[in-house]
Each structure stands twice: as C-alpha cells, then as structure tokens.
Amino acid sequence: MISPPRSVRHPVRVAHLGLGAFHRAHQAWYTQLAGDGSGIAAFTGRSAEAARVLAAQDAVYTLVERGAEGDSATLMEVLSEVHDGADTEAWRRVLADPEVGVLTLTVTEAGYRPGSSAPARVLDGLLARHAAGAGGIAVVSCDNLPDNGRVLRDAVLALADPGSDIEAWIRSEVSFVSSMVDRITPATTDADREAVRRLTGWDDAAPVVTEPFAEWVLAGSFPAGRPAWDAAGARFVDDIAPYERRKLWLLNAGHSLLAYHGLAAGHVTVAQAVADPALAEELEELWSEQRTELPFDTATVNEALAALRSRFGNARIEHRLAQIATDGSQKLGPRILDPLRSRLGSGRDPGRSQLGVLAAWAEHLAGPDVRDAGAAELVERLRDATTARERAGAVLSALAPDLTDLTDPLAERIAARQQGALA
Incomplete structure (x- = not known):
C-alpha cells in the first residue's frame, strides 16, 4: 500500500531551505516532537527532486530510528508544504507571512561560500517580508560551521545595499541564530526503502533512516516566537562556541x-x-x-x-x-x-x-x-x-x-x- 493519508496539516510557522534527509531527521523531527502544532514549509536547495518525490505522497514520510538492536518507525506529518527551491513566488509568499516566525537552513558548509546562492535567497525572502510589513524573524543556521549564524548574517548583509532601508531593517529586526546540530543521517538507499515497506507496510519513496541519538543547541533570540523545541530536548544557551x-x-x-x-x-x-x-x-x-x-x-x-x-x-x-x-x-x-x-x-x-x-x-x-x-x-x-x-x-x-x-x-x-x- 502507499503511505497512509495525512491525518493533519499544521499551519506553517517555520520555513526551511535545504530539503534533505538531515533536515527531515533533525529540525523536522524536533518540530513534530515539540507537539505545539507548528508546520514547516520546506524548499529544496540545489535539486528539486526531493520536493517532487515528497509532494507525490502529500509530504508525509517515514522516519526510521535505526539502533544496534532494531528499527522503530515514526510517521512524519510536520511538513505542511514542500517546494522546489526555484519557486520564488512560493518562497516570497511563505517568508512574507507574519505567522512564520523562523527560517531554518541546512545548506552544508559549501552553501556559505562567496558566490553561493543561499545568502541571496535568504535576502530575497527578507525583502519580501520587509515589503509586506510582516515583522521580524529568526534565521537559524543548522550547518557544521562555527558561529554559523554570524557567518550567514555577514553574508546576507554583504548583499544588501549599504545604507538602504532593508539593511537597517535586517540589522534591527532579524535575528541570526547560531546552532550546533548532531544526528548521523546517511543517504537513503533502495534497501532502506524496502526495509520501510517490510516494517510499516507502506510504499514510501522518501523515508529517512537515522540513528537514535540527536542533539540541538541554539544561541540567539526569536523575535517572532518559535516552536517548543526545548520540550523536544533542544537546549538554548548564551554561548554556543x-x-x-x-x-x-x-x-x-x-x-x-x-x-x-x-x-x-x-x-x-x-x-x-x-x-x-x-x-x-x-x-x-x-x-x-x-x-x-x-x-x-x-x-x-x-x-x-x-x-x-x-x-x-x-x-x-x-x-x-x-x-x-x-x-x-x-x-x-x-x-x-x-x-x-x-x-x-x-x-x-x-x-x-x-x-x-x-x-x-x-x-x-x-x-x-x-x-x-x-x-x-x-x-x-x-x-x-x-x-x-x-x-x-x-x-x-x-x-x-x-x-x-x-x-x-x-x-x-x-x-x-x-x-x-x-x-
């Protein structure tokens, strides 16, 4: 049988850039486990394939925690929308929504290089939010870079026109949160998909297999609120270094x-x-x-x-x-x-x-x-x-x-x- 029908579609409170296996095993997992009804609108990074596959099954997928002794499966329904990252209309619409208070990113270290597209896409979304008068937002980096929030902030501001309204607004209303993320999540294989079918009875084209361990440590402010990630085990600290x-x-x-x-x-x-x-x-x-x-x-x-x-x-x-x-x-x-x-x-x-x-x-x-x-x-x-x-x-x-x-x-x-x- 195909994956079971979605039982709920949560209102979008979080936008995400980088719709890969790690995001779906980590930030999406924490958001669903928080239990406060927050949904995610997720956008792909370099390839639209993940959005295409997930959209075909209503953005529902299986998360398998693979321990040394066996597997356990969770049906993940926290993705309320999935989009090709090239869909600028959807990107701007989501970021301009005042109900969306957080933008998270998993673009890997290479995504912060000069000339990479991630900072430009963040700025594009912030321009739409500023134009809509939607208020401040927290941008949360979830990659393996020291002080990743500051790195992204500097990259985004470097693209903004000096002395412009958008530059001043970003400096005063947008928080760039640094975070340390940890959960080993290999790329999904055909063998994993077959294992999920045997475990659940569902034909899931986009499962994620990960380890039972997970950790998330964050430092920074959230001017428009955030999901109750601390209820799911995330830690908020003053010094993340x-x-x-x-x-x-x-x-x-x-x-x-x-x-x-x-x-x-x-x-x-x-x-x-x-x-x-x-x-x-x-x-x-x-x-x-x-x-x-x-x-x-x-x-x-x-x-x-x-x-x-x-x-x-x-x-x-x-x-x-x-x-x-x-x-x-x-x-x-x-x-x-x-x-x-x-x-x-x-x-x-x-x-x-x-x-x-x-x-x-x-x-x-x-x-x-x-x-x-x-x-x-x-x-x-x-x-x-x-x-x-x-x-x-x-x-x-x-x-x-x-x-x-x-x-x-x-x-x-x-x-x-x-x-x-x-x-």
Whole structure:
C-alpha cells in the first residue's frame, strides 16, 4: 500500500531551505516532537527532486530510528508544504507571512561560500517580508560551521545595499541564530526503502533512516516566537562556541579521519573503518590531540567519546565514507585546522594524527573520485607536485597559509602514506 493519508496539516510557522534527509531527521523531527502544532514549509536547495518525490505522497514520510538492536518507525506529518527551491513566488509568499516566525537552513558548509546562492535567497525572502510589513524573524543556521549564524548574517548583509532601508531593517529586526546540530543521517538507499515497506507496510519513496541519538543547541533570540523545541530536548544557551567545538573537533573531525584513511584502505562505511584496528588507533590519537583544546572537564569529554565510539560502531547505520569525504576544502578548516591552531597557541606540538588527516586528504585529492569544487586548483597543484614536501606546501598554502611552518612535519606524514603506512 502507499503511505497512509495525512491525518493533519499544521499551519506553517517555520520555513526551511535545504530539503534533505538531515533536515527531515533533525529540525523536522524536533518540530513534530515539540507537539505545539507548528508546520514547516520546506524548499529544496540545489535539486528539486526531493520536493517532487515528497509532494507525490502529500509530504508525509517515514522516519526510521535505526539502533544496534532494531528499527522503530515514526510517521512524519510536520511538513505542511514542500517546494522546489526555484519557486520564488512560493518562497516570497511563505517568508512574507507574519505567522512564520523562523527560517531554518541546512545548506552544508559549501552553501556559505562567496558566490553561493543561499545568502541571496535568504535576502530575497527578507525583502519580501520587509515589503509586506510582516515583522521580524529568526534565521537559524543548522550547518557544521562555527558561529554559523554570524557567518550567514555577514553574508546576507554583504548583499544588501549599504545604507538602504532593508539593511537597517535586517540589522534591527532579524535575528541570526547560531546552532550546533548532531544526528548521523546517511543517504537513503533502495534497501532502506524496502526495509520501510517490510516494517510499516507502506510504499514510501522518501523515508529517512537515522540513528537514535540527536542533539540541538541554539544561541540567539526569536523575535517572532518559535516552536517548543526545548520540550523536544533542544537546549538554548548564551554561548554556543564550546558545544560547536565539541561536535566539530570530536565527531566531525573523527568522521573526516575515517573517511580519508578509510577510503584509502578500501572501507565503505564509518562502521567498517572504525572496526579496522589501525584506523581505530589513529582515531583515538586524534581525539587525544583535540580534547586538550576543549573547555570541558575530563568526565564530560569521556562521556562524549564513549557515545561516539558506540555511534560510530553501529554497523546498522551505513554512513558512507564517500558522502563524508565531499568538500573537504570547506570542512577541514573548522574540524582539523582550528584545533591544530589552538594546540600551537597553547604551546603544544602539532598533532601527529591531525597532520595525518591532511596527508590522507592530499592523497584523496589525487584519486579518481574527488567531489570538492573548492579544491579544483589544489588538485592540479598536487598532480604537478613531484615530492612530499611540494604536496605539503600546496595543501598548507591552499588551506592554511598561516601554518606553512608545518610543511616539513606534514611532508613526513605524506611520505609515510606514500609508503603505505599510517605512522
């Protein structure tokens, strides 16, 4: 049978840009769990396909929480509208609605690059809201960037005419909220869709499979109100930086290490990579290097790492390394280079495993399956390089010109990888 008919369509209180699996497993899940009747109007980012598939089943989908012991399914009805992101008429209509108090975004790190379309689309929506006199709104970034709300605010204001009414209105009436988001959500496969049919009896073309764990920490104001996300377990704090660093420097950095080392070793998923004793040892070394830079006590970090070991080892979540490996040029700065800089600033040596991630990434860029638009020039430089030292210099000049003093130790790690060793 097809998915069951929708039992309720909630009034739209939230707009969202980036209608992917992560949004539907995280912000949409929190909004439905809040239980206050808030609905979401969601717009796709780069491709209209997700909106097309979801619209065909009335925007209802199945969320499967896949734990180590089994699956549980929830029917998700929180998406009240789904749209192609290119539908500017619908976008402006939703953002101009005074009942819509929040705009959330999941556009990934690459969506904040200069020239990307996300900031321009946000500004377009805010122009429509300002013209309609609909009042202030909170814009909530849900991507793996430090201080992502400020990054988006700066990008949007950079596009507004200096001294214009819209610039003044954004500065006074629009809140840009930073948030730390966490829930491992692999891309959905045909096997997942078949598993959902067996579990529920529904033919769902757009299910989402995710882990049981979820976390959301937010910092900022909501001038037009918000869903009761705190009732669903979200945390609201004054300073989000420590939570961002914990997530980026432990989970995301660990993912990058496993992706680049793991793909080179022939592994496909996170669980396969972390089951490799050599990679597990390298991961533990990275965590030991990163944890010294976190503003949390030993017990708190130990608890976070214990949870990550369990989550990474959940072989029923097929989180593919190739998915994690995309856009390393955007991801490695906040995940690896920032904690490396912190170590140096604290008088510590650069982390051997931190440099190892950069070395593995350099090797990845020389391979056949590179999906990283921001590294196109570096890829050419690496292909022309003839020595490990030239490759190290190219990587550091592209990602971190302030760290070129580390060329020699990075070259040692690159040379070790060329000889087929992690050490």
